[in-house]
Amino acid sequence: MPCWSCPRAVSAAEPETASGRPVTALDGVGERVASRLKALGIERELDLLFHLPLRYEDRTRITPLNRVRNGVTVQVEGQVVHQEIRFGRRRMLLATLADDSGQIILRFFRFYPSQQRLLKEGQYLRCFGEARFGPEGFELIHPQCQAFQPDRPLELPESLTPVYPTTQGLGQATLQRLVGDTVARLERAELSLEDPLAGTLGGPSLASALITVHGPAASDDLNALIEGDHPAVQRLALEELTAHHLALARLNRARARQRAPKLVDERRLVPALLAQLPFEPTGAQDRVMAEIAQDLARTRPMRRLVQGDVGSGKTVVAAAALVTAASSGRQAAIVAPTEILAEQHYQNLKPWLDALGLESVWLAGKVKGKARQAALEALKTSADIAIGTHALFQDAVAFRDLGLVIVDEQHRFGVHQRLALAAKGQRGQRLPHQLVMTATPIPRTLAMTAYAGLDISVIDELPPGRKPVTTVAASQQRREQVVERLRHALGQGRQAYWVCPLIEESEVLEAEAAETRSKELARVLPEFRVGLIHGRMKPVEKQAIMAEFSAGEIDLLVATTVIEVGVDVPNASVMIIENAERLGLSQLHQLRGRVGRGSDQASCVLLYKPPLGPMAEARLGVMRETTDGFLIAEKDLELRGPGEVLGTRQTGMLRFRVADLARDAELIEQVADVAAGLDAEAGETLIQRWIGAAEQFVDV
Structure with missing residues (x-):
C-alpha cells in the first residue's frame, strides 16, 4: 500500500521545476492571453506540457493540385490567378489558385478586407484545408493561407504539426508556439519534471514521452502514435490512469464521511x-x-x-x-x-x-x-x-x-x-x-x-406493446421519393420531423440550412403546415414552436439537432435525418427515439450523400439492423472509441486526455499495483498533474 507519510528526497541542485513558472512570465503572454489560457486550465508551464494534442496535421509535404482527392486534407502551393466576390443567397469570396499541374478554388463564406488583400491576383500562397469536389471542381473551404515570395520559399516542418484543444480568442498558432517553447526548454533540460513512474514497465521517461507526443519525428511510427499504441502514449496513459485511481480512492474515503437524510416512504x-x-x-x-x-x-x-x-x-x-x-x-x-x-x-x-x-x-x-x-x-x-x-x-x-x-x-x-x-x-x-x-x-x-x-x-426493458421503429437508408438522389412518402404519411394525419444536422461545425450555417430546407418543403408540400426550430432561436420561440407541434398545429417540423433529447409527441411517427452519414450512432439513435411513442408504426429515413466511407456505411448498417440502444452503444464504442462515445460535453465525470478505456484494458489491470508502490507525495503529484481542481467533480 502507498506510504502516505513517507517524505521524498529532493536534490538541492536541480533545474527549475516546470510547475514553478506562471504563464504570465512567458514571452507574449499578457492578461488577455493568460485569461484565455486559464479557461483551458493552463496557468503554469506544467499545464502547457500536459495540454496534449487532439490530433496531428501533416504539413511536411506539398500536394500537387492534380493529385488532390475528395475529402482529403492537403497542403498546396500556387499563385492566385483570379479573385471575385460572388453574390447569391449570400456573399462569398472566391480565389483560383494555380500551380504547374492544375487549379483549385479557395472559397470563403465569411471574409474581411485583409483576406481580400491576401488573396489578390499574382500572390503566391501556401494553403491548408480539406479538399471537396464542388460545382466548379476541387475547392478548399476557408483554408489556412500563408503568403510567400517565389524566391524565398517557406520551409516545411520535419514532423507532424500538433493541433491543440483551444478556446474562443486563443488562436492555434499561439498555443503551438507556447507549447513548443516549453517542450524545447524541457528538451534542453532547463525544466525538470517529477517522474514517479520512472522505469515502470520498462517504458520511456515522462520527459521523453512528452517530447515525442508534442512533436513526433519523421522516424516515429506515426500510425502507432495516432492509434495510441506508441510507447510514448502508453507511458502517459499509464500515469493518467494511475492518477484517476488515486483520486477515486481518496474520493471514496471522503464520501464515507459524508451524511445524508434518511428518506423513506413513510406515507406510502x-x-x-x-x-x-x-x-x-x-x-x-x-x-x-x-x-x-x-x-x-x-x-x-x-x-x-x-x-x-x-x-x-x-x-x-x-x-x-x-x-x-x-x-x-x-x-x-x-x-x-x-x-x-x-x-x-x-x-x-x-x-x-x-x-x-x-x-x-x-x-x-x-x-x-x-x-x-x-x-x-x-x-x-x-x-x-x-x-x-x-x-x-x-x-x-x-x-x-x-x-x-x-x-x-x-x-x-x-x-x-x-x-x-x-x-x-x-x-x-x-x-x-x-x-x-x-x-x-x-x-x-x-x-x-x-x-x-x-x-x-x-x-434495459421497454414497455410492452412498443413497436420498433422501421429504419431505412436512402441516397440523397432519392429525395423526391422520400418527399412523396412523407406526403402520404402526413395525408393520413401523422406528424413528422425533418432534421438538418450540423454543417461545418457552425450553428449559424446549421440554422441557415434548416431555414432553407423548411422553405423548400413548404413550397413542395403546400397543403401541410411546416414549422422550423433551431438552436439560434430564443428559448421562448423554441417553446412556442414545440407547443404548436405538440398540439398538432404543425404537421412537419424542420429542425436541427436541438430536438435530440426529451421531445415527446406521440403523433409524430416519421423521422427523416438529412446528412445522416455525418452523425455518430448515439446521436442517430437519440434522434430516432423522438418517434415511435404512439400507437402508429413509426419509420425513420436516413438520407445520406454518396459515396459513403467505411465507417459511415457501418453506422447506417447498425441503425437499420437494431433499435437496441445498448447494442448500438457497444457498436459505437467499437467504431469510434470511448472519447467520442462519451462526448466532450460530459464534463464532471472521469474524462481522459490520453487513456482510452477500451484500448488500454491491459494497463488498467496494472494500475492498482503501480499505485500501491507510490508514496503520498508522488500520488499527490500525479493527481494534481492530471486532474487538479477537477478532482472534486469526478462523481458530481
Missing part, C-alpha cells in the same frame, strides 16, 4: 403513485426503483446513475424517488437542460403529484415577476417538489430542506451548476442524495470507469 405515497398509472411498470423499472429506495433509506448520500434507452420509462422512476423524498418530509428537485424538456417533465409529473396532495413548483428562465416571486417563496416554505431548468441553480433560489436532487441528461450541465444545486441542500456534513439520468446508453464497462464513484442502474 409510491404505491399510490403507481396505482395512478394506466400501465404496469416493467420489471426493469421495478428493479431500479428498488435500488434507489434502498439508497435513499441510508444515511450515506446516494450517488446513482440511471441509464435508460429512449422510451424506457425513466420519468416514472424519477417520480417514485421524488415522491419518496416528499413522503419523508423533505424537498426534492428535478432539473432538465432545456425549457422544452423541463416543462415536459412538469406537465407529466404535476397531475400525479396533485393527486397525491403534493405541491410542485415550476421554475425556469421565462417565469418572471409575481409568478417567480411566488415560486421562490413556495420553495422556502411549503413546496414539496421543484421542477425546472438551470434557473434552480441561481443564488436567489433557497430551499426549505432539500433532500434529493435529480439531474436529467446530466452531461449537458456544467460541473459548477450541479455543485451549486447540491450545495443548496447542504447542512454541515449532510448533503442531499443525488440521482443523475441519461437517455444515452453507455457500454457498461465504459460507464463503470467513466462514471467512477457512481452506482449504476440500467433500465
Whole structure:
C-alpha cells in the first residue's frame, strides 16, 4: 500500500521545476492571453506540457493540385490567378489558385478586407484545408493561407504539426508556439519534471514521452502514435490512469464521511403513485426503483446513475424517488437542460403529484415577476417538489430542506451548476442524495470507469406493446421519393420531423440550412403546415414552436439537432435525418427515439450523400439492423472509441486526455499495483498533474 507519510528526497541542485513558472512570465503572454489560457486550465508551464494534442496535421509535404482527392486534407502551393466576390443567397469570396499541374478554388463564406488583400491576383500562397469536389471542381473551404515570395520559399516542418484543444480568442498558432517553447526548454533540460513512474514497465521517461507526443519525428511510427499504441502514449496513459485511481480512492474515503437524510416512504405515497398509472411498470423499472429506495433509506448520500434507452420509462422512476423524498418530509428537485424538456417533465409529473396532495413548483428562465416571486417563496416554505431548468441553480433560489436532487441528461450541465444545486441542500456534513439520468446508453464497462464513484442502474426493458421503429437508408438522389412518402404519411394525419444536422461545425450555417430546407418543403408540400426550430432561436420561440407541434398545429417540423433529447409527441411517427452519414450512432439513435411513442408504426429515413466511407456505411448498417440502444452503444464504442462515445460535453465525470478505456484494458489491470508502490507525495503529484481542481467533480 502507498506510504502516505513517507517524505521524498529532493536534490538541492536541480533545474527549475516546470510547475514553478506562471504563464504570465512567458514571452507574449499578457492578461488577455493568460485569461484565455486559464479557461483551458493552463496557468503554469506544467499545464502547457500536459495540454496534449487532439490530433496531428501533416504539413511536411506539398500536394500537387492534380493529385488532390475528395475529402482529403492537403497542403498546396500556387499563385492566385483570379479573385471575385460572388453574390447569391449570400456573399462569398472566391480565389483560383494555380500551380504547374492544375487549379483549385479557395472559397470563403465569411471574409474581411485583409483576406481580400491576401488573396489578390499574382500572390503566391501556401494553403491548408480539406479538399471537396464542388460545382466548379476541387475547392478548399476557408483554408489556412500563408503568403510567400517565389524566391524565398517557406520551409516545411520535419514532423507532424500538433493541433491543440483551444478556446474562443486563443488562436492555434499561439498555443503551438507556447507549447513548443516549453517542450524545447524541457528538451534542453532547463525544466525538470517529477517522474514517479520512472522505469515502470520498462517504458520511456515522462520527459521523453512528452517530447515525442508534442512533436513526433519523421522516424516515429506515426500510425502507432495516432492509434495510441506508441510507447510514448502508453507511458502517459499509464500515469493518467494511475492518477484517476488515486483520486477515486481518496474520493471514496471522503464520501464515507459524508451524511445524508434518511428518506423513506413513510406515507406510502409510491404505491399510490403507481396505482395512478394506466400501465404496469416493467420489471426493469421495478428493479431500479428498488435500488434507489434502498439508497435513499441510508444515511450515506446516494450517488446513482440511471441509464435508460429512449422510451424506457425513466420519468416514472424519477417520480417514485421524488415522491419518496416528499413522503419523508423533505424537498426534492428535478432539473432538465432545456425549457422544452423541463416543462415536459412538469406537465407529466404535476397531475400525479396533485393527486397525491403534493405541491410542485415550476421554475425556469421565462417565469418572471409575481409568478417567480411566488415560486421562490413556495420553495422556502411549503413546496414539496421543484421542477425546472438551470434557473434552480441561481443564488436567489433557497430551499426549505432539500433532500434529493435529480439531474436529467446530466452531461449537458456544467460541473459548477450541479455543485451549486447540491450545495443548496447542504447542512454541515449532510448533503442531499443525488440521482443523475441519461437517455444515452453507455457500454457498461465504459460507464463503470467513466462514471467512477457512481452506482449504476440500467433500465434495459421497454414497455410492452412498443413497436420498433422501421429504419431505412436512402441516397440523397432519392429525395423526391422520400418527399412523396412523407406526403402520404402526413395525408393520413401523422406528424413528422425533418432534421438538418450540423454543417461545418457552425450553428449559424446549421440554422441557415434548416431555414432553407423548411422553405423548400413548404413550397413542395403546400397543403401541410411546416414549422422550423433551431438552436439560434430564443428559448421562448423554441417553446412556442414545440407547443404548436405538440398540439398538432404543425404537421412537419424542420429542425436541427436541438430536438435530440426529451421531445415527446406521440403523433409524430416519421423521422427523416438529412446528412445522416455525418452523425455518430448515439446521436442517430437519440434522434430516432423522438418517434415511435404512439400507437402508429413509426419509420425513420436516413438520407445520406454518396459515396459513403467505411465507417459511415457501418453506422447506417447498425441503425437499420437494431433499435437496441445498448447494442448500438457497444457498436459505437467499437467504431469510434470511448472519447467520442462519451462526448466532450460530459464534463464532471472521469474524462481522459490520453487513456482510452477500451484500448488500454491491459494497463488498467496494472494500475492498482503501480499505485500501491507510490508514496503520498508522488500520488499527490500525479493527481494534481492530471486532474487538479477537477478532482472534486469526478462523481458530481
